[in-house]
Amino acid sequence: MRKQNPKSYEYIESLMMPESALMGTARSHAKDLGLDAISVSQTEASILKFLIGANGCKKVVEIGTLTGLSALYILEALPADGRLWTLEKSAEHIEKASDVLAEEITKGRCVIVGGDALEKLPTLNSAGPFDAIFIDGNKAAYLKYFDWALENVSAGGLILVDNIFLAGAVWGDQTLQRFNEKQILNVQTMNKKAFTTEGLSTTIIPTSEGLLVCKKN
Template sequence: MTRHTEPLTPELLEYLVAHGAPVDDVLGDLAEETARSYPDLTSMQIGPEQGTFMTLLAQVAGARDVVEVGTFTGYSSICLARGIPDDGTLLALDVSEEWTSVARRYWERAGVAHKIDLRLAPALETLRALLPGPAFDLAFIDADKTGYIGYWEELVPRMRPGGVLLVDNTLSHGRVVDPAQDSPDVQAIRDFNDHALADPRTHLVLLPIGDGLTMARRLP
């Protein structure tokens, strides 16, 4: 029994990943291609332990209708799509044809392309164009950090009661607690964390998964 989360050494992280669901060839090849094609952007892709967690969470939550803000090369969307039933839908929002062209190839390989509705446009515009009212069981936000509060405000009213929101990078590589770090992205994460915590419509926890993963439940 312990009162705090154990820090993860590289060795402990390797052990943790090895003792979760194994990464298959599709996700492994996608991670390798992303690292090769976009070596400066690999931090935009979630890790295998987070992907497994999100698949399992979608299954446990019984999610059918999912929205993802920020798709990149498709790793997280594969994980989410695998967690919903065959007739479920994942609305994937991104602005890059280049990145999502990679995602499309791997969605086909993973056998989940038929579940995914990709919209290439600024995500805030797409969300605002959706019908008002509850529509989603699960949402994942992993896009431009300065847009997080806007995405949150559009998504919370569109979550079904009991629906789950996941928000990535909410520790900002530890910079949220460093007063010397004052970049727009870091301050945007601080502002979002305070905003979400104060939202009476949700109940949330910030988990030390990846670079910090906020999980919130939409209250009735």
């Protein structure tokens, strides 16, 4: 769980209801994989859920499933007839997420799309436009994911992108975590594009990771 502002996150989370048993399973699967640090925190997940719910979203795409934790939060925000397509390339992660999301998959509310997201995204075009697109996959592909999202988000829909600070690397600080030039340039370009594209209202929620929030007018 990412907590670079431990006190504020601790305080916010002390006010929240505990996470569900399934969310706990998603977190322990991520821990087993040694990847619990890259799952959304409860605070970040609650922001995601709030935005998707408040915007009345029904059809959502997520890029980067990991063990299904953020997917569970998104699904909680959707109506009974809502649907989430979540894309993941790692077979190991898909196995863990399939366990956590089994009930939602059976109900037809969730589809895990296996494979490289850049190859798989075009296969979803015919199911769109989508009311929200949450980008949390390969950082070096963020700009391409964002371009796909611009084409496939509905009018009034949201594009949400996690980790857009790259642990400070977007403003030149590489002390916390090292990112390569391609990743940094990619995310910097996407962030600028988000603020300069006509027909988009954009802001950044300054979580420790940085959450880019765009609404198509």
